[in-house]
Amino acid sequence: MTDVLAEDTRAPSRGAADGFAAQIEAFFGQGRCFLLAKGRVGLYAGLRAMNLPRDAGVVMPGYTCMVVPSAVQLAGLKPVYVDIHPETYNLDPALLDAERHDDVAAIIVQHTYGIPCEMEPIESWAQARGVPIIEDCCHTFGVRYGGRLCGTLGAFSFMSGQWNKPFSTGLGGILLVNDAGLAEAVERLVRAEAVSPGRFRNLVLKLQILAHQALVRPSTAGLVMRLYRWLTRRGLAIGSSTRGELVGEVPRSYFATMAPCQVRRGLREMVRIDENIRHRRQRTAYYHQRLSQLGFAPLGVPEAEELPLLRYPVRVANKEEVLRRAERAGVEIGSWFEVPLHPAGTRMEDYGYREGCCPHAETAARQAVNLPTHLKVDPSTADRTLDFLAKHARPA
Numbered sequence: 001m002t003d004v005l006a007e008d009t010r011a012p013s014r015g016a017a018d019g020f021a022a023q024i025e026a027f028f029g030q031g032r033c034f035l036l037a038k039g040r041v042g043l044y045a046g047l048r049a050m051n052l053p054r055d056a057g058v059v060m061p062g063y064t065c066m067v068v069p070s071a072v073q074l075a076g077l078k079p080v081y082v083d084i085h086p087e088t089y090n091l092d093p094a095l096l097d098a099e100r101h102d103d104v105a106a107i108i109v110q111h112t113y114g115i116p117c118e119m120e121p122i123e124s125w126a127q128a129r130g131v132p133i134i135e136d137c138c139h140t141f142g143v144r145y146g147g148r149l150c151g152t153l154g155a156f157s158f159m160s161g162q163w164n165k166p167f168s169t170g171l172g173g174i175l176l177v178n179d180a181g182l183a184e185a186v187e188r189l190v191r192a193e194a195v196s197p198g199r200f201r202n203l204v205l206k207l208q209i210l211a212h213q214a215l216v217r218p219s220t221a222g223l224v225m226r227l228y229r230w231l232t233r234r235g236l237a238i239g240s241s242t243r244g245e246l247v248g249e250v251p252r253s254y255f256a257t258m259a260p261c262q263v264r265r266g267l268r269e270m271v272r273i274d275e276n277i278r279h280r281r282q283r284t285a286y287y288h289q290r291l292s293q294l295g296f297a298p299l300g301v302p303e304a305e306e307l308p309l310l311r312y313p314v315r316v317a318n319k320e321e322v323l324r325r326a327e328r329a330g331v332e333i334g335s336w337f338e339v340p341l342h343p344a345g346t347r348m349e350d351y352g353y354r355e356g357c358c359p360h361a362e363t364a365a366r367q368a369v370n371l372p373t374h375l376k377v378d379p380s381t382a383d384r385t386l387d388f389l390a391k392h393a394r395p396a
């Protein structure tokens, strides 16, 4: 229903969009920002603009959202999965050398949960092959690797404004292009092909943003998300993915720009972005300190307690039971990633993933739950979440 009305040629208010894009560019101190309908659309546009040989390989961790390999395929390229390191949840650079594909044309690094990738060995590997680096920054905003901001480390990076990301634009995506020539190519592509969301789509998105604001708290998050997915399946809400996208054709409204209501929401989020990052850092430090006291392994990466994580991962032996009980008890605990190509139920072979090719990712998917760090998680919510874990979860 919404797709029919999606292509209204009415120009969105340029002023607000330009202002938001300029703030993103200022935050990163470089690059050219494009505001799009989803994070994955940023990846799709960036890859298209790179003009890589058809069917060339794009390396990525086998521990991601299925929309990432889907965007790669929609851009005419082929996902190549590399396993994660079990401690960092990020692509393990030590496995890159075993990568025998001669036709690899790009590599996507994903800073999972906000944990920065070990960039140095990846950068040497990529440089030696003349392969551009792309950053999946859907879990990161304001995270640094050796002083350098994630998002500025490759040819381009993409971010998601989905509900549970560093900040939400009520769905929505950001593409930051760090290479001037590539930015021009993206600009031409966006002008030629991207559709702007029509008035009706903007209205539905706006109602969803308002509903999310009114209804979602840590105690209701599980329930509301279940309702949202139910509405989406019946075409009554704008969801995260459409059917066409999942079967390999580019849906007409896939390559779209950000709606005006999303731009306004983004501008409001930028006002409190420093507070957001500070808050996430505090919650991370607190979880980090308390988890080992409760018998769970804290995150095993250097300076973990300093990171403004999006989600704090914890390994448990009874993941399904923990998630089921948490939803019933009104405790917000996340399930990323349910399978190597999230969510559960993805036909992973359609995206070139062979069962068993990323064993560490498969184990992590079975064991990892994650704790929220967002602004609605006050100290007592954090304690309640930890108490719940201590009571119902068995360390893995």
Ligand SMILES: *Cc1c(COP(=O)(O)O)cnc(C)c1O
Residues within 6 Å of the ligand: 037, 038, 039, 040, 041, 064, 065, 067, 068, 110, 136, 138, 139, 159, 160, 161, 162, 172, 173, 240
């Ligand atoms: C959410 C997410 C995406 C996709 O973002 P959309 O805005 O939904 O397209 C990509 N990569 C990762 C790691 C994500 O968590």
